[in-house]
Amino acid sequence: MKIVVGLGSCGIAAGAQKVYDEIKNQLKARGVDNKIEPVGCNGMCYLEPIVEFIHEDGKKHTYTKVTTSAIEEILDGIFQGQPCEKHLIDAKQGDKLYKQNRIALKNCGVINPENINEYIENKGYEAIKKCVKELTPIQVIEEIKTSNIRGRGGAGFPTWFKWNVAMKNKEDQKYIICNADEGDPGAFMDRSILEGDPHAVIEGMMIAGYAIGAQEGVIYVRAEYPLAIVRLQKAIDQARELNLLGVNIFNSSFKFDLKIKAGAGAFVCGEETALIASVEGERGMPRIKPPFPAEKGLWQKPTNINNVETLANIPWIINEGGKAFADIGMANSQGTKVFALTGKIKDGGLVEVPMGTSIREVIYDIGGGIRDDKECKAVQLGGPSGGCVPKELLDTLVDYEAITKTGAIMGSGGMVVMDDTTCMVDMAKFFLDFTCKESCGKCIHCRLGTKRMLEILDRITDGKGQPGDIELLEDLGNGIKEGSLCGLGQTAPNPVLSTIKYFRNEYEKHIVDKTCPAKQCKALLTYEVIQEKCIKCGLCFRNCSVKAIARDENKTYTVQHEDCIKCGVCVDVCPVGAVSVN
Amino acid sequence: MSCCRENDDKIDRIVKKFANKPGSTISILQEIQELYNYLPKDVLAKVAEKTNINPAKIYGVATFYKQFRLNPIGKYLILLCQGTACHVNGSKKIEAGIYEELKIKDGETTEDGIFTLNNVACLGCCSLSPVMMINDETFGNLTTERLVEIINEIKAKELKTEVVKSEESRQVV
Numbered sequence: 138m139k140i141v142v143g144l145g146s147c148g149i150a151a152g153a154q155k156v157y158d159e160i161k162n163q164l165k166a167r168g169v170d171n172k173i174e175p176v177g178c179n180g181m182c183y184l185e186p187i188v189e190f191i192h193e194d195g196k197k198h199t200y201t202k203v204t205t206s207a208i209e210e211i212l213d214g215i216f217q218g219q220p221c222e223k224h225l226i227d228a229k230q231g232d233k234l235y236k237q238n239r240i241a242l243k244n245c246g247v248i249n250p251e252n253i254n255e256y257i258e259n260k261g262y263e264a265i266k267k268c269v270k271e272l273t274p275i276q277v278i279e280e281i282k283t284s285n286i287r288g289r290g291g292a293g294f295p296t297w298f299k300w301n302v303a304m305k306n307k308e309d310q311k312y313i314i315c316n317a318d319e320g321d322p323g324a325f326m327d328r329s330i331l332e333g334d335p336h337a338v339i340e341g342m343m344i345a346g347y348a349i350g351a352q353e354g355v356i357y358v359r360a361e362y363p364l365a366i367v368r369l370q371k372a373i374d375q376a377r378e379l380n381l382l383g384v385n386i387f388n389s390s391f392k393f394d395l396k397i398k399a400g401a402g403a404f405v406c407g408e409e410t411a412l413i414a415s416v417e418g419e420r421g422m423p424r425i426k427p428p429f430p431a432e433k434g435l436w437q438k439p440t441n442i443n444n445v446e447t448l449a450n451i452p453w454i455i456n457e458g459g460k461a462f463a464d465i466g467m468a469n470s471q472g473t474k475v476f477a478l479t480g481k482i483k484d485g486g487l488v489e490v491p492m493g494t495s496i497r498e499v500i501y502d503i504g505g506g507i508r509d510d511k512e513c514k515a516v517q518l519g520g521p522s523g524g525c526v527p528k529e530l531l532d533t534l535v536d537y538e539a540i541t542k543t544g545a546i547m548g549s550g551g552m553v554v555m556d557d558t559t560c561m562v563d564m565a566k567f568f569l570d571f572t573c574k575e576s577c578g579k580c581i582h583c584r585l586g587t588k589r590m591l592e593i594l595d596r597i598t599d600g601k602g603q604p605g606d607i608e609l610l611e612d613l614g615n616g617i618k619e620g621s622l623c624g625l626g627q628t629a630p631n632p633v634l635s636t637i638k639y640f641r642n643e644y645e646k647h648i649v650d651k652t653c654p655a656k657q658c659k660a661l662l663t664y665e666v667i668q669e670k671c672i673k674c675g676l677c678f679r680n681c682s683v684k685a686i687a688r689d690e691n692k693t694y695t696v697q698h699e700d701c702i703k704c705g706v707c708v709d710v711c712p713v714g715a716v717s718v719n
Numbered sequence: 720m721s722c723c724r725e726n727d728d729k730i731d732r733i734v735k736k737f738a739n740k741p742g743s744t745i746s747i748l749q750e751i752q753e754l755y756n757y758l759p760k761d762v763l764a765k766v767a768e769k770t771n772i773n774p775a776k777i778y779g780v781a782t783f784y785k786q787f788r789l790n791p792i793g794k795y796l797i798l799l800c801q802g803t804a805c806h807v808n809g810s811k812k813i814e815a816g817i818y819e820e821l822k823i824k825d826g827e828t829t830e831d832g833i834f835t836l837n838n839v840a841c842l843g844c845c846s847l848s849p850v851m852m853i854n855d856e857t858f859g860n861l862t863t864e865r866l867v868e869i870i871n872e873i874k875a876k877e878l879k880t881e882v883v884k885s886e887e888s889r890q891v892v
Contacts, residue, residue, distance in 0.1 A: 146842075146844055146857065147843075147846055147847055147859075149857065150844045151859055151860075182844075182846030182847065319843070320840065320841070321841070322801070322802035322803045322804075322805075322841035323802055323803035323804050325841075325845055328843040360749070361839065361842060361843070362843060363855075398745075398746075399745075399746070400745075400784075400786075401745050401748075401749065401784030401787060402784050402785035402786040402840075403783060403784050403785060404840065417741070417742040418741070418742035418743055418746075419742075419780070420780055420783040421783065436741075477846075479848065480804050480807045480808070481807060485804070485846035485848075486846045517803065551803065553804060553807060555807060568803075571840065704815065705812075709863075
């Protein structure tokens with residue numbers, strides 16, 4: 138029997154490391170030498186820590202939300218052949234994994250990422266072997282063309298096209314860069330793949346290297362992902378040991394090696410030319426294209442940059458054939474897409490679904506619906522470069538063109554679900570605040586334009602909005618999109634423009650009526666004690682940090698509006714819901 | 720400059736390690752920061768001298784990237800996630816709670832030098848939002864109550880080491 142524990146960053150944050158150590162201790166105390174191994178996150182982050190017992194006959198017992206105190210009982214059950222029900226996974230939850238179609242995530246949560254042999258046992262490094270032994274670079278690119286895979290990092294550019302340009306370049310020295318600078322707040326699929334299946338990314342890079350004729354690769358990873366960096370380094374070392382990296386790979390003339398470069402925290406470095414500048418040790422500022430990196434990239438040499446998720450799909454495409462990949466999905470969006478499902482969702486985590494699945498299916502069938510069974514208000518797709526899809530459009534299919542039509546973008550796959558407690562103006566402000574801080578400052582439109590837009594949004598949420606503000610935002614937004622050099626500026630106004638498009642009414646309420654329908658913008662709220670409901674317990678009075686709640690001789694409590702700082706503590710502490718927010 | 724002299728060898732070693740690798744400015748600064756916990760200005764000048772990289776360029780890189788800091792930080796660095804999911808699920812409340820408990824805002828350090836608060840864009844643990852990281856440990860599904868508990872635990876631990884230290888020094892006397 139093998140025991141595996143999900144030790145991705147999310148699992149560890151939920152306490153999985155302690156669970157892992159405790160199981161190890163107890164196995165030792167019981168004198169049994171069962172194999173216990175760490176695996177990455179299987180996507181069901183909301184159930185972490187997850188422990189799986191895999192029996193010789195392939196039967197599996199999965200325990201979720203495991204605490205250290207429950208381990209004894211669980212182990213007792215397993216060893217006595219009567220698995221205890223406590224913490225055992227709900228069959229409905231287990232079924233959800235089967236609704237998905239896993240290609241990029243197929244090994245995540247299944248294999249031990251720190252052991253190359255487990256990857257090899259799962260068809261690992263067979264694809265690159267096939268390329269080196271049986272296919273010419275042109276045939277490899279042809280296979281990728283058949284699959285029609287498009288870049289999963291955001292822009293959705295056909296992968297084969299980029300490879301083809303770099304392949305045709307006659308320079309001797311070429312580079313492959315893996316863009317693992319996942320900066321979108323709300324997206325974490327790249328982290329999960331790097332932590333759960335680093336070899337798939339390495340193999341993807343090797344195939345890309347073979348196809349374009351590059352012998353060197355760089356993985357540019359966010360410094361905020363220390364675990365991913367550790368596991369990648371281990372994977373690289375192990376691959377070198379088995380001569381899968383280095384020279385004479387598979388006893389052929391193919392040579393390839395790669396190194397990790399840790400980023401230093403700049404969102405703009407997700408942009409190709411900025412990323413290259415950063416790898417060269419400069420400030421990560423984008424430059425004008427052309428020349429494209431495929432012509433002049435790292436150190437002025439032809440360079441191919443692909444995102445983590447794209448690369449993780451490549452070995453599968455070579456193993457199963459481009460056509461098998463193209464058969465999944467629809468129209469001009471083939472294969473699967475990983476989404477990071479977060480926000481007001483019941484079962485948040487990572488899901489991988491075939492293109493052509495509707496957003497509604499992702500949220501309700503896999504994500505379990507909205508928290509507290511509330512109604513969905515909107516879904517934010519594509520992070521700061523994306524936009525909001527209102528609930529009326531939830532039947533939109535996951536397809537590059539269909540999503541773009543709504544004003545959002547596929548982006549890297551962040552899917553933030555919102556209910557009626559999310560203020561759309563505040564949401565737009567949140568993203569703009571992010572892009573404004575992250576602008577590299579090169580283009581005036583982006584540097585100053587986002588700042589001015591943010592000031593207007595600040596004013597609106599502060600209750601000082603003026604007639605004409607919405608039009609001004611639209612005007613500025615369109616100007617910034619036109620006047621910026623790179624994707625950051627060109628897309629920064631999207632969250633504002635798309636929320637205006639679908640929730641103009643909410644902006645108007647803030648500006649004209651000075652109210653916030655979602656009750657989030659503090660300056661626009663007033664707190665009141667509902668006397669009929671009040672049980673006179675005095676909790677609000679005692680917890681108010683600024684003494685803004687008055688008590689008279691009849692123990693009647695009232696909010697003194699001039700002193701109130703609108704912190705909301707009175708609402709939180711009231712046991713009977715007798716404080717209203719308007 | 721005393722700190723600089725103490726670590727002179729180490730700085731030399733870092734610079735030497737990257738001597739033949741072009742484009743290593745960021746990697747050098749990352750290692751320097753690991754050594755000092757921040758980037759002291761005099762050390763930056765020294766790095767410029769030893770690497771022959773223009774000081775303005777080094778300063779430019781050090782101020783461009785968010786990972787680098789030019790001021791020392793407290794013993795416990797709180798990285799409060801302000802990603803989308805955390806924002807939607809109430810990271811502002813956690814930030815207010817930290818202010819309530821420690822009286823520090825983003826980028827500030829407590830007077831006793833124990834805690835520093837830094838807001839970060841995303842820690843990639845969105846499904847456990849709101850999330851914060853203190854040194855290397857991540858805490859998910861935060862509530863104000865849980866936050867207070869965590870901070871109090873650290874405070875108690877610090878107090879204990881304080882007591883042990885003062886007892887030790889008394890014994891020495």
